Amino acid sequence: MSDFFSAFFDELPQVRSGLWVTLEATVLGALAALLLSFVLGLMSISRLLVLRGTSRVVVEFFRGTSLYIQLFWLYYAMPTLTGYQLDPLLCGVVAFGLNYGAYGAEVVRGAIGSVPRGQYEAAVALNMSPLHRMRKVVLPQAWVQMIPSFTNLLIQLLKCTPLLWLISAADLMTVVQQLRDRTGETLTAYLTLLAVYFVLAYALTLLMNLLERGAKRRLGLPTGAGSLLRSRSATEAVASVPGGAR
Protein backbone atom coordinates (compact mmCIF):
# COMPACT_ATOMS: atom_id res chain seq x y z
CA MET A 1 0.00 0.00 0.00
CA SER A 2 1.24 3.45 -0.79
CA ASP A 3 2.53 5.80 1.87
CA PHE A 4 -0.44 8.08 1.47
CA PHE A 5 -3.03 5.43 2.18
CA SER A 6 -1.17 4.01 5.14
CA ALA A 7 -0.94 7.53 6.55
CA PHE A 8 -4.60 8.02 5.71
CA PHE A 9 -5.61 4.96 7.72
CA ASP A 10 -3.16 5.69 10.54
CA GLU A 11 -4.69 9.12 10.97
CA LEU A 12 -8.26 7.96 10.55
CA PRO A 13 -9.55 9.83 13.63
CA GLN A 14 -8.16 13.07 12.24
CA VAL A 15 -9.62 12.39 8.82
CA ARG A 16 -12.95 11.67 10.45
CA SER A 17 -12.88 14.92 12.39
CA GLY A 18 -12.03 16.82 9.18
CA LEU A 19 -14.91 15.12 7.43
CA TRP A 20 -17.13 16.07 10.33
CA VAL A 21 -16.16 19.76 10.07
CA THR A 22 -16.91 19.70 6.33
CA LEU A 23 -20.30 18.07 6.89
CA GLU A 24 -21.13 20.38 9.75
CA ALA A 25 -20.35 23.44 7.66
CA THR A 26 -22.38 22.06 4.75
CA VAL A 27 -25.44 21.11 6.79
CA LEU A 28 -25.51 24.14 9.08
CA GLY A 29 -24.71 26.49 6.20
CA ALA A 30 -27.50 24.92 4.15
CA LEU A 31 -29.99 25.26 7.00
CA ALA A 32 -29.06 28.91 7.48
CA ALA A 33 -29.37 29.44 3.73
CA LEU A 34 -32.75 27.68 3.64
CA LEU A 35 -34.11 29.89 6.40
CA LEU A 36 -32.81 33.04 4.74
CA SER A 37 -34.13 31.95 1.32
CA PHE A 38 -37.64 31.71 2.70
CA VAL A 39 -37.44 34.96 4.63
CA LEU A 40 -36.05 36.90 1.65
CA GLY A 41 -38.17 35.02 -0.88
CA LEU A 42 -41.42 35.68 0.97
CA MET A 43 -40.42 39.30 1.52
CA SER A 44 -39.89 39.70 -2.22
CA ILE A 45 -43.53 38.83 -2.97
CA SER A 46 -44.86 41.05 -0.22
CA ARG A 47 -47.27 43.86 -0.98
CA LEU A 48 -45.17 46.32 1.01
CA LEU A 49 -42.59 48.15 -1.04
CA VAL A 50 -40.24 48.40 1.96
CA LEU A 51 -40.06 44.63 2.36
CA ARG A 52 -39.74 44.01 -1.37
CA GLY A 53 -37.03 46.64 -1.67
CA THR A 54 -35.06 45.39 1.33
CA SER A 55 -35.16 41.85 0.01
CA ARG A 56 -34.03 42.96 -3.45
CA VAL A 57 -31.08 44.94 -2.06
CA VAL A 58 -29.97 42.16 0.29
CA VAL A 59 -30.24 39.52 -2.45
CA GLU A 60 -28.33 41.53 -5.01
CA PHE A 61 -25.70 42.49 -2.48
CA PHE A 62 -24.88 38.98 -1.36
CA ARG A 63 -25.11 37.57 -4.87
CA GLY A 64 -22.98 40.30 -6.34
CA THR A 65 -20.09 40.38 -3.88
CA SER A 66 -18.18 37.15 -4.14
CA LEU A 67 -18.59 34.44 -1.46
CA TYR A 68 -14.83 34.37 -1.07
CA ILE A 69 -14.82 38.06 -0.12
CA GLN A 70 -17.74 37.66 2.26
CA LEU A 71 -15.96 34.86 4.07
CA PHE A 72 -12.71 36.79 4.32
CA TRP A 73 -14.51 39.90 5.37
CA LEU A 74 -16.15 38.05 8.24
CA TYR A 75 -12.90 36.44 9.27
CA TYR A 76 -10.39 39.27 8.82
CA ALA A 77 -12.27 42.55 8.64
CA MET A 78 -15.04 42.12 11.17
CA PRO A 79 -12.73 41.62 14.17
CA THR A 80 -10.89 44.88 13.48
CA LEU A 81 -14.16 46.69 12.93
CA THR A 82 -16.14 45.32 15.86
CA GLY A 83 -13.47 43.72 18.05
CA TYR A 84 -15.41 40.49 17.95
CA GLN A 85 -13.77 37.37 16.49
CA LEU A 86 -16.02 34.58 15.23
CA ASP A 87 -14.97 30.96 15.31
CA PRO A 88 -13.77 29.94 11.78
CA LEU A 89 -16.47 27.31 11.39
CA LEU A 90 -19.14 29.82 12.40
CA CYS A 91 -17.69 32.31 9.91
CA GLY A 92 -18.12 29.66 7.24
CA VAL A 93 -21.69 28.87 8.24
CA VAL A 94 -22.66 32.56 8.26
CA ALA A 95 -20.99 33.31 4.93
CA PHE A 96 -22.44 30.22 3.21
CA GLY A 97 -25.84 30.98 4.72
CA LEU A 98 -25.85 34.58 3.49
CA ASN A 99 -24.51 33.84 0.02
CA TYR A 100 -26.60 30.78 -0.77
CA GLY A 101 -29.59 32.27 1.05
CA ALA A 102 -29.51 35.09 -1.50
CA TYR A 103 -29.47 32.62 -4.38
CA GLY A 104 -32.13 30.52 -2.68
CA ALA A 105 -34.42 33.52 -2.27
CA GLU A 106 -34.65 33.74 -6.05
CA VAL A 107 -35.55 30.06 -6.17
CA VAL A 108 -38.32 30.56 -3.60
CA ARG A 109 -39.65 33.60 -5.42
CA GLY A 110 -39.61 31.83 -8.78
CA ALA A 111 -41.29 28.71 -7.42
CA ILE A 112 -44.07 30.59 -5.67
CA GLY A 113 -44.62 32.61 -8.81
CA SER A 114 -44.99 29.42 -10.81
CA VAL A 115 -47.96 28.15 -8.78
CA PRO A 116 -50.96 28.63 -11.10
CA ARG A 117 -53.11 31.68 -10.47
CA GLY A 118 -56.21 29.50 -10.19
CA GLN A 119 -54.85 27.90 -7.03
CA TYR A 120 -54.80 31.28 -5.29
CA GLU A 121 -58.26 32.10 -6.53
CA ALA A 122 -59.63 28.77 -5.37
CA ALA A 123 -58.10 29.29 -1.93
CA VAL A 124 -59.64 32.76 -1.75
CA ALA A 125 -62.98 31.35 -2.86
CA LEU A 126 -62.77 28.80 -0.04
CA ASN A 127 -62.30 31.70 2.34
CA MET A 128 -58.85 30.66 3.53
CA SER A 129 -56.81 33.22 5.42
CA PRO A 130 -53.61 34.38 3.64
CA LEU A 131 -51.45 32.38 6.04
CA HIS A 132 -53.54 29.26 5.65
CA ARG A 133 -53.54 29.69 1.88
CA MET A 134 -49.76 29.95 1.80
CA ARG A 135 -49.17 27.04 4.13
CA LYS A 136 -51.69 24.56 2.77
CA VAL A 137 -52.02 25.42 -0.90
CA VAL A 138 -49.18 27.48 -2.31
CA LEU A 139 -46.07 26.32 -0.46
CA PRO A 140 -46.60 22.54 -0.83
CA GLN A 141 -46.80 23.01 -4.59
CA ALA A 142 -43.97 25.52 -4.76
CA TRP A 143 -41.77 23.29 -2.59
CA VAL A 144 -41.74 20.53 -5.22
CA GLN A 145 -40.52 23.08 -7.74
CA MET A 146 -37.83 24.36 -5.41
CA ILE A 147 -36.15 21.07 -4.55
CA PRO A 148 -34.18 20.50 -7.80
CA SER A 149 -32.73 24.02 -7.63
CA PHE A 150 -32.01 23.64 -3.94
CA THR A 151 -30.15 20.42 -4.71
CA ASN A 152 -27.93 22.31 -7.13
CA LEU A 153 -27.27 25.01 -4.57
CA LEU A 154 -26.55 22.45 -1.85
CA ILE A 155 -23.90 20.77 -3.99
CA GLN A 156 -22.39 24.14 -4.81
CA LEU A 157 -22.27 24.92 -1.12
CA LEU A 158 -20.53 21.62 -0.42
CA LYS A 159 -18.02 22.48 -3.14
CA CYS A 160 -17.25 25.77 -1.43
CA THR A 161 -16.49 24.26 1.97
CA PRO A 162 -12.76 23.74 1.15
CA LEU A 163 -12.56 27.53 1.57
CA LEU A 164 -12.59 26.80 5.30
CA TRP A 165 -9.02 25.60 4.87
CA LEU A 166 -8.05 29.22 4.13
CA ILE A 167 -9.48 30.50 7.40
CA SER A 168 -7.83 27.69 9.36
CA ALA A 169 -10.83 25.60 10.23
CA ALA A 170 -9.57 22.01 10.22
CA ASP A 171 -11.84 20.70 7.47
CA LEU A 172 -11.35 17.68 5.24
CA MET A 173 -9.13 19.54 2.82
CA THR A 174 -6.83 20.75 5.61
CA VAL A 175 -6.37 17.23 6.92
CA VAL A 176 -5.69 15.67 3.52
CA GLN A 177 -3.24 18.47 2.67
CA GLN A 178 -1.34 17.69 5.87
CA LEU A 179 -1.15 14.02 4.90
CA ARG A 180 0.03 15.03 1.45
CA ASP A 181 2.77 17.26 2.88
CA ARG A 182 3.92 14.39 5.07
CA THR A 183 3.98 11.71 2.38
CA GLY A 184 4.73 13.83 -0.69
CA GLU A 185 2.21 11.90 -2.78
CA THR A 186 0.49 14.81 -4.44
CA LEU A 187 -1.51 13.02 -7.12
CA THR A 188 -2.89 10.31 -4.82
CA ALA A 189 -3.76 12.81 -2.12
CA TYR A 190 -5.73 15.16 -4.35
CA LEU A 191 -7.45 12.38 -6.27
CA THR A 192 -8.56 10.85 -2.97
CA LEU A 193 -9.83 14.20 -1.80
CA LEU A 194 -11.76 14.74 -5.03
CA ALA A 195 -13.22 11.26 -4.78
CA VAL A 196 -14.45 11.91 -1.24
CA TYR A 197 -16.17 15.11 -2.31
CA PHE A 198 -17.69 13.29 -5.27
CA VAL A 199 -19.14 10.62 -2.98
CA LEU A 200 -20.48 13.27 -0.59
CA ALA A 201 -22.08 15.15 -3.49
CA TYR A 202 -23.75 11.97 -4.69
CA ALA A 203 -25.01 11.08 -1.24
CA LEU A 204 -26.53 14.54 -0.83
CA THR A 205 -28.12 14.36 -4.28
CA LEU A 206 -29.67 11.01 -3.36
CA LEU A 207 -31.09 12.43 -0.14
CA MET A 208 -32.54 15.42 -1.97
CA ASN A 209 -34.10 13.13 -4.58
CA LEU A 210 -35.74 11.19 -1.75
CA LEU A 211 -37.05 14.45 -0.37
CA GLU A 212 -38.42 15.41 -3.78
CA ARG A 213 -40.11 12.04 -4.13
CA GLY A 214 -41.79 12.49 -0.74
CA ALA A 215 -42.93 16.00 -1.62
CA LYS A 216 -44.36 14.81 -4.92
CA ARG A 217 -46.11 11.89 -3.30
CA ARG A 218 -47.83 14.22 -0.85
CA LEU A 219 -49.24 16.14 -3.79
CA GLY A 220 -50.26 12.95 -5.53
CA LEU A 221 -47.90 13.58 -8.44
CA PRO A 222 -46.17 10.71 -10.29
CA THR A 223 -42.78 10.11 -8.68
CA GLY A 224 -41.10 8.34 -11.58
CA ALA A 225 -39.59 5.03 -10.43
CA GLY A 226 -35.83 4.62 -10.53
CA SER A 227 -35.18 8.34 -10.66
CA LEU A 228 -33.45 8.43 -7.28
CA LEU A 229 -29.92 7.97 -8.58
CA ARG A 230 -30.21 10.35 -11.46
CA SER A 231 -27.70 13.15 -11.39
CA ARG A 232 -28.48 16.79 -10.99
CA SER A 233 -29.18 18.75 -14.09
CA ALA A 234 -26.99 21.77 -14.59
CA THR A 235 -29.57 23.45 -16.73
CA GLU A 236 -32.48 22.98 -14.36
CA ALA A 237 -31.37 25.71 -12.01
CA VAL A 238 -30.88 28.11 -14.87
CA ALA A 239 -34.15 27.27 -16.54
CA SER A 240 -36.47 27.19 -13.56
CA VAL A 241 -35.59 30.54 -12.08
CA PRO A 242 -36.49 33.72 -13.89
CA GLY A 243 -33.34 35.70 -14.46
CA GLY A 244 -31.16 32.61 -14.20
CA ALA A 245 -29.79 30.97 -11.10
CA ARG A 246 -26.62 32.97 -11.03
Place this chain on the structure above:
Amino acid sequence: MNGFDWNAAGDALPLLLEGFRVTLLATVLGTLVAAVLGLAVAVAGRAPSRFVTVPVRAVTEFVRSTPLLVQLVGAAALFTSVEPLTIGIVVLGIHYAAYTSEVYRAGIDSVPKGQWEACRALSLGPRRTWQAVILPQAVRNVLPALGNYAISMFKETPFLAVITVQEMVFEARKYGADHFAYTEAFTLAGLVFLVASYPTSLLMRKLEKRLGH
Protein backbone atom coordinates in the same frame (compact mmCIF):
# COMPACT_ATOMS: atom_id res chain seq x y z
CA MET B 1 -11.10 48.80 17.23
CA ASN B 2 -11.15 51.62 14.73
CA GLY B 3 -13.62 52.33 11.99
CA PHE B 4 -13.20 52.59 8.28
CA ASP B 5 -10.01 54.40 7.27
CA TRP B 6 -10.73 56.32 4.07
CA ASN B 7 -7.06 57.10 3.47
CA ALA B 8 -6.19 53.43 3.48
CA ALA B 9 -9.07 52.77 1.13
CA GLY B 10 -7.77 55.45 -1.23
CA ASP B 11 -4.32 53.90 -1.04
CA ALA B 12 -5.54 50.40 -1.75
CA LEU B 13 -7.81 51.20 -4.69
CA PRO B 14 -5.12 51.60 -7.42
CA LEU B 15 -3.53 48.30 -6.34
CA LEU B 16 -6.89 46.57 -6.43
CA LEU B 17 -7.69 47.90 -9.87
CA GLU B 18 -4.28 46.70 -11.04
CA GLY B 19 -5.26 43.25 -9.80
CA PHE B 20 -8.69 43.62 -11.34
CA ARG B 21 -7.12 43.54 -14.79
CA VAL B 22 -5.81 40.06 -14.05
CA THR B 23 -9.25 39.09 -12.70
CA LEU B 24 -10.86 40.22 -15.95
CA LEU B 25 -8.23 38.50 -18.06
CA ALA B 26 -8.78 35.22 -16.20
CA THR B 27 -12.56 35.54 -16.56
CA VAL B 28 -12.49 36.29 -20.27
CA LEU B 29 -9.97 33.58 -21.16
CA GLY B 30 -11.58 31.09 -18.75
CA THR B 31 -14.98 31.74 -20.32
CA LEU B 32 -13.47 31.25 -23.76
CA VAL B 33 -12.00 27.88 -22.75
CA ALA B 34 -15.30 26.87 -21.13
CA ALA B 35 -17.33 27.93 -24.17
CA VAL B 36 -15.18 26.06 -26.67
CA LEU B 37 -14.48 22.98 -24.56
CA GLY B 38 -18.09 22.76 -23.40
CA LEU B 39 -19.27 22.73 -26.99
CA ALA B 40 -16.77 20.02 -27.88
CA VAL B 41 -17.94 17.94 -24.92
CA ALA B 42 -21.60 18.43 -25.82
CA VAL B 43 -21.00 17.34 -29.42
CA ALA B 44 -18.88 14.38 -28.25
CA GLY B 45 -21.75 13.44 -25.93
CA ARG B 46 -23.90 12.86 -29.00
CA ALA B 47 -21.36 10.59 -30.69
CA PRO B 48 -22.80 7.36 -32.09
CA SER B 49 -20.55 5.09 -29.99
CA ARG B 50 -21.07 4.39 -26.29
CA PHE B 51 -17.31 4.10 -25.88
CA VAL B 52 -17.23 7.85 -26.37
CA THR B 53 -20.41 9.01 -24.68
CA VAL B 54 -20.13 7.07 -21.41
CA PRO B 55 -16.60 8.23 -20.45
CA VAL B 56 -17.44 11.78 -21.50
CA ARG B 57 -20.52 11.77 -19.25
CA ALA B 58 -18.57 10.27 -16.36
CA VAL B 59 -15.76 12.80 -16.54
CA THR B 60 -18.12 15.80 -16.78
CA GLU B 61 -20.12 14.50 -13.84
CA PHE B 62 -16.96 14.10 -11.79
CA VAL B 63 -15.60 17.54 -12.62
CA ARG B 64 -18.98 19.12 -11.90
CA SER B 65 -19.36 17.43 -8.51
CA THR B 66 -15.95 18.20 -7.07
CA PRO B 67 -14.69 21.48 -5.62
CA LEU B 68 -12.98 23.98 -7.90
CA LEU B 69 -10.60 24.89 -5.10
CA VAL B 70 -9.30 21.32 -4.75
CA GLN B 71 -8.92 21.06 -8.53
CA LEU B 72 -6.97 24.31 -8.61
CA VAL B 73 -4.68 23.54 -5.69
CA GLY B 74 -4.12 20.00 -6.94
CA ALA B 75 -3.26 21.16 -10.47
CA ALA B 76 -0.91 23.82 -9.13
CA ALA B 77 0.87 21.25 -6.94
CA LEU B 78 1.23 18.80 -9.82
CA PHE B 79 2.35 21.21 -12.54
CA THR B 80 4.78 23.34 -10.60
CA SER B 81 6.62 24.49 -13.71
CA VAL B 82 3.53 26.02 -15.33
CA GLU B 83 2.63 29.64 -14.70
CA PRO B 84 -0.11 29.90 -12.02
CA LEU B 85 -2.28 32.16 -14.17
CA THR B 86 -2.25 29.60 -16.99
CA ILE B 87 -3.21 26.83 -14.57
CA GLY B 88 -5.96 29.02 -13.19
CA ILE B 89 -7.44 29.80 -16.60
CA VAL B 90 -7.29 26.19 -17.76
CA VAL B 91 -8.80 24.77 -14.55
CA LEU B 92 -11.53 27.41 -14.45
CA GLY B 93 -12.25 26.66 -18.10
CA ILE B 94 -12.42 22.90 -17.57
CA HIS B 95 -14.56 23.21 -14.45
CA TYR B 96 -17.06 25.47 -16.16
CA ALA B 97 -16.98 23.42 -19.36
CA ALA B 98 -18.63 20.68 -17.34
CA TYR B 99 -21.51 23.08 -16.77
CA THR B 100 -21.63 24.72 -20.19
CA SER B 101 -21.63 21.34 -21.92
CA GLU B 102 -24.97 20.63 -20.20
CA VAL B 103 -26.27 23.97 -21.37
CA TYR B 104 -25.21 23.25 -24.94
CA ARG B 105 -26.74 19.80 -24.68
CA ALA B 106 -30.08 21.31 -23.71
CA GLY B 107 -29.70 23.80 -26.55
CA ILE B 108 -28.95 21.03 -29.05
CA ASP B 109 -31.90 19.01 -27.76
CA SER B 110 -34.17 21.98 -28.30
CA VAL B 111 -33.45 22.04 -32.04
CA PRO B 112 -36.49 20.38 -33.67
CA LYS B 113 -36.03 16.89 -35.01
CA GLY B 114 -37.21 18.04 -38.44
CA GLN B 115 -34.00 20.02 -38.79
CA TRP B 116 -31.92 16.87 -38.48
CA GLU B 117 -34.18 15.06 -40.92
CA ALA B 118 -33.96 17.93 -43.38
CA CYS B 119 -30.16 17.73 -43.23
CA ARG B 120 -30.32 14.06 -43.99
CA ALA B 121 -32.77 14.65 -46.83
CA LEU B 122 -30.38 17.20 -48.31
CA SER B 123 -27.57 14.69 -47.71
CA LEU B 124 -25.43 17.15 -45.81
CA GLY B 125 -22.36 15.66 -44.17
CA PRO B 126 -22.05 15.61 -40.35
CA ARG B 127 -19.78 18.62 -40.45
CA ARG B 128 -22.17 20.74 -42.51
CA THR B 129 -25.12 19.53 -40.44
CA TRP B 130 -23.53 20.73 -37.23
CA GLN B 131 -21.96 23.89 -38.55
CA ALA B 132 -24.63 25.25 -40.82
CA VAL B 133 -27.85 23.97 -39.28
CA ILE B 134 -27.77 22.66 -35.71
CA LEU B 135 -25.24 24.83 -33.89
CA PRO B 136 -26.41 28.23 -35.11
CA GLN B 137 -29.85 27.47 -33.68
CA ALA B 138 -28.60 25.76 -30.53
CA VAL B 139 -26.06 28.39 -29.55
CA ARG B 140 -28.52 31.26 -29.93
CA ASN B 141 -30.79 29.66 -27.35
CA VAL B 142 -28.04 29.12 -24.79
CA LEU B 143 -26.34 32.51 -24.91
CA PRO B 144 -28.00 33.91 -21.75
CA ALA B 145 -27.16 30.77 -19.79
CA LEU B 146 -23.54 30.96 -20.94
CA GLY B 147 -23.44 34.60 -19.88
CA ASN B 148 -24.71 33.66 -16.44
CA TYR B 149 -21.95 31.10 -16.08
CA ALA B 150 -19.41 33.73 -17.09
CA ILE B 151 -20.68 35.96 -14.29
CA SER B 152 -20.48 33.15 -11.81
CA MET B 153 -16.96 32.32 -12.97
CA PHE B 154 -16.05 35.97 -12.47
CA LYS B 155 -17.16 35.72 -8.85
CA GLU B 156 -15.06 32.58 -8.38
CA THR B 157 -11.83 34.06 -9.72
CA PRO B 158 -10.72 34.94 -6.14
CA PHE B 159 -9.96 31.21 -5.81
CA LEU B 160 -6.99 31.90 -8.08
CA ALA B 161 -5.39 33.95 -5.31
CA VAL B 162 -4.85 30.67 -3.46
CA ILE B 163 -2.47 29.47 -6.17
CA THR B 164 -0.68 32.88 -6.04
CA VAL B 165 -2.21 34.44 -9.13
CA GLN B 166 -1.94 38.16 -8.46
CA GLU B 167 -5.54 39.08 -9.13
CA MET B 168 -7.62 41.55 -7.18
CA VAL B 169 -8.23 39.54 -4.02
CA PHE B 170 -4.56 38.56 -3.87
CA GLU B 171 -3.71 42.28 -3.87
CA ALA B 172 -6.42 42.93 -1.27
CA ARG B 173 -4.98 40.29 1.04
CA LYS B 174 -1.49 41.60 0.54
CA TYR B 175 -2.50 45.17 1.22
CA GLY B 176 -4.54 44.10 4.21
CA ALA B 177 -1.62 42.18 5.70
CA ASP B 178 1.01 44.85 5.01
CA HIS B 179 -0.98 47.78 6.40
CA PHE B 180 -3.27 45.89 8.74
CA ALA B 181 -6.19 47.27 6.77
CA TYR B 182 -8.22 44.17 5.91
CA THR B 183 -11.50 46.00 6.41
CA GLU B 184 -10.80 48.61 3.77
CA ALA B 185 -9.17 46.23 1.30
CA PHE B 186 -11.87 43.55 1.42
CA THR B 187 -14.76 46.01 1.49
CA LEU B 188 -13.44 47.72 -1.61
CA ALA B 189 -12.78 44.44 -3.38
CA GLY B 190 -16.32 43.31 -2.62
CA LEU B 191 -17.75 46.56 -3.95
CA VAL B 192 -15.72 46.26 -7.15
CA PHE B 193 -17.24 42.80 -7.66
CA LEU B 194 -20.72 44.16 -7.05
CA VAL B 195 -20.27 47.12 -9.36
CA ALA B 196 -18.96 44.89 -12.13
CA SER B 197 -21.32 41.93 -11.80
CA TYR B 198 -24.68 43.56 -11.11
CA PRO B 199 -25.00 45.51 -14.38
CA THR B 200 -23.77 42.47 -16.29
CA SER B 201 -26.43 40.29 -14.74
CA LEU B 202 -29.09 42.88 -15.59
CA LEU B 203 -27.83 42.80 -19.15
CA MET B 204 -28.15 39.01 -19.22
CA ARG B 205 -31.72 39.25 -17.96
CA LYS B 206 -32.51 41.65 -20.78
CA LEU B 207 -30.93 39.33 -23.31
CA GLU B 208 -32.97 36.46 -21.88
CA LYS B 209 -36.18 38.44 -22.31
CA ARG B 210 -35.29 39.44 -25.85
CA LEU B 211 -34.55 35.88 -26.87
CA GLY B 212 -37.92 34.97 -25.41
CA HIS B 213 -37.09 32.71 -22.50
